[in-house]
Amino acid sequence: xxxxxxxxxxxxxxxxxxxxxxxxxxxxxxxxxxxxxxxxxxxxxxxxxxxxxxxxxxxxxxxxxxxxxxxxxxxxxxxxxxxxxxxxxxxxxxxxxxxxxxxxxxxxxxxxxxxxxxxxxxxxxxxxxxxxxxxxxxxxxxxxxxxxxxxxxxxxxxxxxxxxxxxxxx
Amino acid sequence: xxxxxxxxxxxxxxxxxxxxxxxxxxxxxxxxxxxxxxxxxxxxxxxxxxxxxxxxxxxxxxxxxxxxxxxxxxxxxxxxxxxxxxxxxxxxxxxxxxxxxxxxxxxxxxxxxxxxxxxxxxxxxxxxxx
Numbered sequence: 001x002x003x004x005x006x007x008x009x010x011x012x013x014x015x016x017x018x019x020x021x022x023x024x025x026x027x028x029x030x031x032x033x034x035x036x037x038x039x040x041x042x043x044x045x046x047x048x049x050x051x052x053x054x055x056x057x058x059x060x061x062x063x064x065x066x067x068x069x070x071x072x073x074x075x076x077x078x079x080x081x082x083x084x085x086x087x088x089x090x091x092x093x094x095x096x097x098x099x100x101x102x103x104x105x106x107x108x109x110x111x112x113x114x115x116x117x118x119x120x121x122x123x124x125x126x127x128x129x130x131x132x133x134x135x136x137x138x139x140x141x142x143x144x145x146x147x148x149x150x151x152x153x154x155x156x157x158x159x160x161x162x163x164x165x166x167x168x169x170x
Numbered sequence: 171x172x173x174x175x176x177x178x179x180x181x182x183x184x185x186x187x188x189x190x191x192x193x194x195x196x197x198x199x200x201x202x203x204x205x206x207x208x209x210x211x212x213x214x215x216x217x218x219x220x221x222x223x224x225x226x227x228x229x230x231x232x233x234x235x236x237x238x239x240x241x242x243x244x245x246x247x248x249x250x251x252x253x254x255x256x257x258x259x260x261x262x263x264x265x266x267x268x269x270x271x272x273x274x275x276x277x278x279x280x281x282x283x284x285x286x287x288x289x290x291x292x293x294x295x296x297x298x299x300x
Contacts, residue, residue: 071245109288116211120207
């Protein structure tokens, strides 16, 4: 029972970074949602804001890391110009070519929007810091960006998982 | 066993957050800068994706890495557009207050175009006839 180097990196890309990303998202979303004057005291704002900035920063960093590892390490193996590559295998069969032409083509591009959205959410949280609670429009914008980053990453992640099921990188 | 004595909470600790401190006037220009940069980065990515689909020679010119192919150039330039526009807009807007609602609407339009341009059924419409 062992993993090849390629399977190891696919695991890092999809499971390890993806899992950590989910944890950071959950914490960040709870932080954004609850950062309202009626929910927290002055003392609570300091603690929650620190956690929020850390959570959004972690999510932004993880999203950048995920797309860089995906594009520069895993993707070249997927698209190798050999008959055994996942791309070649998918395109060789009319029943599976949509997994490349639709799913992979969409995933590989749209995924890069997620880290920009996550970075913007982090920057807003870090810029206002403990005063974010007093700038509710900015808080709502940051939360929308944060959820948008997650939605985009989820599209890429789910498509990636399905493509891997059809034609894994080995 | 008795619990150790805790210091009594001060009124500042327990008061609702809005009451205890006045809002500090921070200009929202830096927020506007990162929002617009996000939209610009997404739009540049979409333009490059569509352009590379429409012109094979342009797509090939973006293949800075043989292993990654045209995706390397598309993503590098999108990130450059994001970072450079962020830096430029931040320098211009950092001490200004802008209409955040308008900036947000513009950002949403740019993001929508970015998402549309990176949607495979859309950009494949621009592929040359075979």
